[in-house]
Amino acid sequence: MSTTPTDVIDHLAGIRPGSSLDRLRDQRPQARENAQKSYLALFEPEVPGTVTALERYALATFVAGLHRQPHVGDFYAASLQTLGHPRLSEIIDAEIARGAVEGPYGRYPEGPHSVEDKDGPVYRVSADNRESLGARLSAGLEHAHLLVFHPRDANPAALQALLDAGWSTTDIVTLSQLVAFLSFQIRVVAGLRALAGASAVESTDTEYTQIFTGVLASGAV
Amino acid sequence: MTETTLSHPDNREPVAFTQDELGWLPWLEPFPADQLTERHWAGLVDASRAKSPYFLLLARDPDVLQARTKTDKDIFYNTRDGLPRAERELAATATSRSNGCIFCASVHSRFATQYSKRGADIQRLLDEGVEADIDPRWNAIVEASVALTDTPIAFGERQIGALRNAGLDDGEIIDVINGAAFFNWANRLMLSLGEPTPPAAKQ
Numbered sequence: 077m078s079t080t081p082t083d084v085i086d087h088l089a090g091i092r093p094g095s096s097l098d099r100l101r102d103q104r105p106q107a108r109e110n111a112q113k114s115y116l117a118l119f120e121p122e123v124p125g126t127v128t129a130l131e132r133y134a135l136a137t138f139v140a141g142l143h144r145q146p147h148v149g150d151f152y153a154a155s156l157q158t159l160g161h162p163r164l165s166e167i168i169d170a171e172i173a174r175g176a177v178e179g180p181y182g183r184y185p186e187g188p189h190s191v192e193d194k195d196g197p198v199y200r201v202s203a204d205n206r207e208s209l210g211a212r213l214s215a216g217l218e219h220a221h222l223l224v225f226h227p228r229d230a231n232p233a234a235l236q237a238l239l240d241a242g243w244s245t246t247d248i249v250t251l252s253q254l255v256a257f258l259s260f261q262i263r264v265v266a267g268l269r270a271l272a273g274a275s276a277v278e279s280t281d282t283e284y285t286q287i288f289t290g291v292l293a294s295g296a297v
Numbered sequence: 298m299t300e301t302t303l304s305h306p307d308n309r310e311p312v313a314f315t316q317d318e319l320g321w322l323p324w325l326e327p328f329p330a331d332q333l334t335e336r337h338w339a340g341l342v343d344a345s346r347a348k349s350p351y352f353l354l355l356a357r358d359p360d361v362l363q364a365r366t367k368t369d370k371d372i373f374y375n376t377r378d379g380l381p382r383a384e385r386e387l388a389a390t391a392t393s394r395s396n397g398c399i400f401c402a403s404v405h406s407r408f409a410t411q412y413s414k415r416g417a418d419i420q421r422l423l424d425e426g427v428e429a430d431i432d433p434r435w436n437a438i439v440e441a442s443v444a445l446t447d448t449p450i451a452f453g454e455r456q457i458g459a460l461r462n463a464g465l466d467d468g469e470i471i472d473v474i475n476g477a478a479f480f481n482w483a484n485r486l487m488l489s490l491g492e493p494t495p496p497a498a499k500q
Contacts, residue, residue, distance in 0.1 A: 096467065097467075097471075100467055100468045100471050101471065103375075103377075103378055103379060103468055103471075104371045104372060104375055104379075104471075104472075104475065105371070106367050106368070106370065106371035106375070107367075107368045107371035107372045107375075107475060108371075109367075110364040110365075110367040110368040110371070111364075111368050113360075113363075113364035113367075114361055114364040114365055114368060117358070117360035117361040117363075117364055118361060121360065122360065123336075123360070125358070142448065143448055143449060143450065144449040145449075145450070178447070178448065178449070179447070179448040180395060180396050180397065180446065180447070180448065182397060184312070184397060185310050185311070185312040185399075186312060187312025187313055188312065188313050189312070189313060189314070189397075192426065222489070223485045223489055224448055225448055227396060227397070227398075227484060227485045227488040227489055228396065228397030228398070228488055230488050230489035231324075232302040232303070232304060232324045233302075234489070235302045235324050235325060235489075235490075236301070236302045239300055239301065239302065244300055245300045245325045245326055245357065246357040246358065248325060249325070249354060249355060249357040249358045249490075250357075250358045250361070252485070252486055252489055252490060253355070253358055253361045253362075253365070253486070255485065256481075256482045256483075256485035256486050257361070257365070257482055259478075259481040259482055259485055260478045260479055260481055260482035261478075262450070263445050263446075263450060263452075263474070263477065263478035263481055264474060264475065264478045266445070266450045266452060267445055267450075267452055267471075267474030267477075267478060268471070268474065270452055270453045270454065270456075270457060271457060271467060271470060271471070271474070273453075273454070274454050274457040274458070
């Protein structure tokens, strides 16, 4: 896709070429390059397999929405919308609202850490939307919610539910990587944005502060 | 082949965080080792990983696995500058402790101890949890990792201020962010695709 940013994390974090954060990110060049390659492998795969682009973007929009990171959410929602299913975007938004809780929660194997068990909901797609989404995508969203908020509650039954809904073993690996990768990408973006914000207040790097303030003023962040 | 989950009724899953060397059993069939193609070997990055059921399972999507592994290596092993190895492993351990990944915490607490020689402090983090009071610098790294692990993300000016007060510069803070963020990737795979097994000697 010609619209794909050269570096999605920089794009979402509002990092401009030549800024101090740009230079600092360059100290981990392999990490930077391969975070981008991970994004491409998941969203523009050379060997697409049997997980569709629609499923990938619907899941990403849902995961970003659950993290309440609007910049990331809007980015994936825009791709979902271009795939031509306006109703689907509305359904995903409604399911984000239904599924929004706070994590991590869940249970430990019975033992010394059981006192730290923290209850939380097991999310299920609403009955009406389950029909519109179909069994396969509904099961995908339910699994994504488990991975986002309470991965320590995962068990073989959760994977069996995916197999029963039509996800193959290989599809489940892709789905798991997609949700897990986004959990990483969204945190890097949020962390870098926070650091950029803190730098603007405290940094003596006036050149960078001016660039960052300019970015804020232009609305490009 | 009918695709079903794998079960391990005889496994006695470890119930406590530990620095011991644990094993791991998959809940889904790994990619068959005798059918690996060039693309799969590239995905595994290190040929020795073909012996690991975890990496063979992830090799079902080799391109993602390859990029994931190279991201991991640069974040944790590229120590020409930035945060010392021990403290990157501390961020990984705190994240795994917060998410509840007993397997990941075992591996990375062991590394944190190896590089810091502070096994007792690391053990307190495992036993008492992320609230354990260690020292201002480690507390700041643990708190930042935990705040990044929360959903919604709670990391912000407070954590950055604490890291700076503890002497970390922005490059080192990025290492904390990368380390904690990466373990939010790794924990979710380890926790959801299989289960840990007890240390070999105790099996």
